[in-house]
Amino acid sequence: MKITIYTLVLSLIIVSCNTKNNTPKSFLSQDVEYKVGLLGAPSYPDVEWTDENMEIMKNLGFNTMQLNIAWGYRPGGNPLNLEDVLELPEQFKLPIDIDSTLNKNVGSSKTFIRTSDKISARAKELTHRIEMCKKHGFRSIFHFGAPFVAYPANEPLSQCISSEHTINRYTTLIKNFHKEFSGVDDLLIYTYDQNAWLCSEYGPCERCHGVPLDERVSKFVNTLAKTWKSLNNDGRLWWEPWEISAGQTFSTVEKLDSESVGLSLHSSIAEVQIAIPADRWFRNLVNLANENNLPVLGEVWMGGATEEVEPYINIPTPLATLKAIRAVNNSGKLKGIKEYYGNIPNREDPNLRMTSIFFSNPDISNEDALKKLVKPYGAISNKVSEYWELSSEAIELYPWDISWNSREIGRIDPIHLMSAATLKGVSWETPSWQSNRRAGFMRTSETEDPHFWMLEDAQLRFQKSAEKIDKALTIANEIKDNVPNEFKDSFNAGISELTSLHKALLSYTYHIRETNLSALMRSSLEQTGKVKDANLNELKSLLQKDIENQGTSEFVGPALELLESDINQFLGTYFQPGPFTGKRQVWSVTSK
Known part of the structure; x- marks a missing residue:
């Protein structure tokens, strides 16, 4: 009896050890x-x-x-x-x-x-x-x-x-x-x-x-x-x-x-x-x-x-x-x-x-399924596997639960407004929207401004998703010339779409962090009469990155110039809370 139980336990241990944690x-x-x-x-x-x-x-x-x-x-x-x-x-x-x-x-x-x-x-x-x-x-x-x-x-x-x-x-x-x-x-x-x-x-x-x-x-x-x-x-x-x-x-x-x-x-x-x-x-x-x-x-x-x-x-x-x-x-x-x-x-x-x-x-298992999936890619199959793992993780990290407006990500406008970032919620008069979806989405309110920490949460999650996309694109661009001909069009289209999404997520990241930094600096001025150098330097750096990401200085450039010359006037002009303007489509989550 003892031998039978021992054999059973040993078998279970072996099975457990052979089962990877990520492949339930x-x-x-x-x-x-x-x-x-x-x-x-x-x-x-x-x-x-x-x-x-x-x-x-x-x-x-x-x-x-x-x-x-x-x-x-x-x-x-x-x-x-x-x-x-x-x-x-x-x-x-x-x-x-x-x-x-x-x-x-x-x-x-x-x-x-x-x-x-x-x-x-x-x-x-x-x-x-x-x-x-x-x-x-x-x-x-x-x-x-x-x-x-x-x-x-x-x-x-x-x-x-x-x-x-x-x-x-x-x-x-x-x-x-x-x-x-x-x-x-x-x-x-x-x-x-x-x-x-x-x-x-x-x-x-x-x-x-x-x-x-x-x-x-x-x-x-x-x-x-x-x-x-x-x-x-x-x-x-x-x-x-x-x-x-x-x-x-x-x-x-x-x-x-x-x-x-x-x-x-x-x-x-x-x-x-x-x-x-x-x-x-x-x-x-x-x-x-x-x-x-x-x-x-x-x-x-x-x-x-x-x-x-x-x-x-x-x-x-x-x-x-x-x-x-x-x-x-x-x-x-x-x-x-x-x-x-x-x-x-x-x-x-x-x-x-x-x-x-x-x-x-x-x-x-995840591992076996992915191995089977990439097999047609031949010599570059291992790299394709890495690319698809990262792109999958990026989409899983994206904060879909922020708002119903977080959907249709291909419509995001990377050129955000220069008023304070928000997280646009939406709701309709249906039983689910007036009950369970208030729990399913962080933002169903279309009027009140989100809390500093909610903005920060969204910013950090957009950033993590963008980082995964960046790693995925690095691999994809390394191997794109070696993709079998029958897959090239789809592969390159995927690179193009992920590149656009990466730009959009960086826009969200910069807009939210610029807003929160500006709020911190206004608070610092009010409490101490000065701003922290670390906050000021970070904001300047973000604005420069924002310009590069947008591919134009038309919108962010004047703000950076004003920050360099007059901090008080900058803080009184940019990233201020305000009413919804309707200047950005619904799918631009951070712009009012």
Whole structure:
């Protein structure tokens, strides 16, 4: 008995020693049934549904396809609502259905998104995509928002899920959809955001006032799901509880029909975030769904194109992608893992290839996965591995949790304003934004100034991310001439995008530190009548670096000259708190 126990313990020690700390094993070892991909992305929608692309997706390991890029501004003409591919019966038409000037989500007040020819064109393309899925053996999912409302969604809403007329509208549309688009397996519906909205229980709607949201939305989702199930017994309606609070989602799950409904969940209640996957909300909801026999799809980024890095599509972060997918996979029993943003398979994409490696072996270690990923790069594979490790770490270090405005990093303007740096928060009137996202993001306030320490925290984190990018670029530039020809374009594009991002992060770093140093120096003058030489010298150095980073002295140059000649006048002129100016787009987090 002692020998047996000793042997067992020794075996466990050996296994432990052979398992690297940075390569955790999957506790579930689950190979999910649905691996859901999506051709094209909002930032790159024009990916054709060809035999070649479908076979690439199949070879990557995908077996289910979302049929449309369901995104607010309908990129590439992709449908967002059922009404975008179906003629609406006369008895259901509302002013918003016939006059797009009422809808602020279409990009132009003169654009009508639902003329007969546009509906016909979308329907034709959708039919083609369905046929391609059948031809290549993919399960298919059509994604839409309902109930359709004008945007912004001011209450009372044009449609309400507690209205029998609204329910009849959508059961009718689902029946018509099934008739016109035979062969679609599943539907995926979201009920908040992007031309879909729900009444608040404290709002002006007489039907919804005082009625908890979970009671209303569960009835609506169940009715639509049962309608679809009656038409397609092998089909399911997946509900994406986007913009609904954690407590509301937990309560709603218990009321959903497990025979016809499934959940499609962002991997974080705040957003899909590559560096913050499978948060507590996600894990709790997966567990509750399992208890109630509801299948779950976990949504992640699987390729180089994501909303976080939009419009970039070439930044290689394969290890971060692997860790995110693994975290979702380990969160509990899942029916599938789903791409949330979109895939561009007809080009080199290390992140997408890493997803494929995970699909083929969910228990693969980081080290083995990376070794397999870089193998096509031949003699420089070790250097490519170092480069991708560093670029992955840089994106993981980036402070995504500062604000929702920290996203779309490809739109950052490196030329900041010369007023005090801020951290621009944002919020909307939805249950999740008014509850859980206040915890998920450091900044949801759009008015009050951030604390010195919050600014400093952001500055140091932007700086650390920039330092990792700098190291990554050093390696990438050393080996770029030796990259195999078939990978050169993507490799060089990745260098270009990372270089731009590096410049943007340095701009954030300098702007915040210049602001805090100026505040320190004003405090010093007030308390002691002088400033510390160390602070003054650092500020001069930062301003010079800022000029070099911006590539022009037009904005920072006059400030540096004034600092050299008159400290008091400089401190009274630059990096002073002030109102929002609107001179920088929303994606410039530090400029008002």
